[in-house]
Amino acid sequence: MDDPAALSVARRHRRRLAPRPLGARQALLAFAFLVGVLPGCAARRGIVNDYGVERCAAGAADDLLSIDALQCWFAASHGRWRTLSHESHYDVLVVDVEALDIRDADEIARRFVAGGSRTFSEILVYVHPDAQYESTRTRRVRWTRAGGFETFDFAATPAR
Numbered sequence: 001m002d003d004p005a006a007l008s009v010a011r012r013h014r015r016r017l018a019p020r021p022l023g024a025r026q027a028l029l030a031f032a033f034l035v036g037v038l039p040g041c042a043a044r045r046g047i048v049n050d051y052g053v054e055r056c057a058a059g060a061a062d063d064l065l066s067i068d069a070l071q072c073w074f075a076a077s078h079g080r081w082r083t084l085s086h087e088s089h090y091d092v093l094v095v096d097v098e099a100l101d102i103r104d105a106d107e108i109a110r111r112f113v114a115g116g117s118r119t120f121s122e123i124l125v126y127v128h129p130d131a132q133y134e135s136t137r138t139r140r141v142r143w144t145r146a147g148g149f150e151t152f153d154f155a156a157t158p159a160r
Helices: 004-017 024-036 038-042 058-062 102-116
Strands: 072-076 079-089 092-099 122-129 137-144 148-155
Touching: 058 072, 072 102, 079 102, 092 102, 102 122, 102 137, 102 148
Parallel strands: 092 122
Antiparallel strands: 072 079, 079 092, 122 137, 137 148
């Protein structure tokens, strides 16, 4: 820039755009925003209602078909889950599960298979989203001795 007038204008604009130091009040407001608001943006869902159900004791995971395992929340990669019911029909086990995130369905099914693969020739685990969230998507994980694991997603209408 050889033009002194243009150089003078450029310097004036640069001064206006230069960052000014924050005062104590602005710094406190910025900190409160970062600590209070931004972590909530990253969180997918907060756990609102435990329905009076406690976390599982360590022994409940050893026998997922026990009464103790029907009365607590287990931990999984994407959140909590619990067994709502289970039934066996000859050598087939059918399990109804409620989970915070149905992406955990495969992990949950593998836990049932680890404990029941000698007893059952087929295990079906139906994972529904936590009841406090409006979703009709259900994930079924089917395991058989011959075929291994298969996953199937479908929309299910909740019982009323």
